């Protein structure tokens with residue numbers, strides 16, 4: 001197992017639209033395991049392949065507090081959505097910032113599981129929100145895109161400044 005590096009906003013690679021997974025094979029399963037390890041270590045409740053610079057359509061989630069609800073969704077498609085959830089969202093690619101985002105509260109999603117079998121799942125609440133957040137990553141979209149240009153640019157400038165300071169090794 002290996003922990004992967006998470007890309008951070010405004011890295012342009014986060015804007016890549018992911019391509020469909022062609023084969024659910026051992027190489028993909030290794031990457032999935034590494035993504036779970038990376039997500040749990042962060043810690044986070046979801047991680048999209050885009051965030052680790054893999055531009056294929058799959059994501060992992062676990063919204064439980066004890067690692068008891070892992071899901072991997074390969075080539076996910078939302079086939080129904082309903083209701084409205086407003087959630088204070090964060091993102092491992094936008095560290096330290098939390099803002100309210102409006103999404104569907106219930107979804108029905110179709111995907112391949114880690115054996116390559118087609119599955120349908122209903123999700124609501126935080127899991128539904130998380131899956132929509134991760135599917136946005138696969139389209140090159142970030143939660144900050146739902147905010148005003150002013151807020152997004154403030155967040156970008158602060159993250160860039162923090163990173164310059166880290167690079168220069170000044171706290």
Ligand code: GNR
Pocket residue numbers: 043044045046047048051087088089090091092093129130133134137
């Ligand atoms: O860890 C995460 N928490 C979170 C909280 C509210 C809504 C979405 C998320 S996803 C985020 C991890 C992440 O960045 N996934 O892409």
Ligand code: NI
Pocket residue numbers: 090091092093133137
């Ligand atoms: Ni995210």
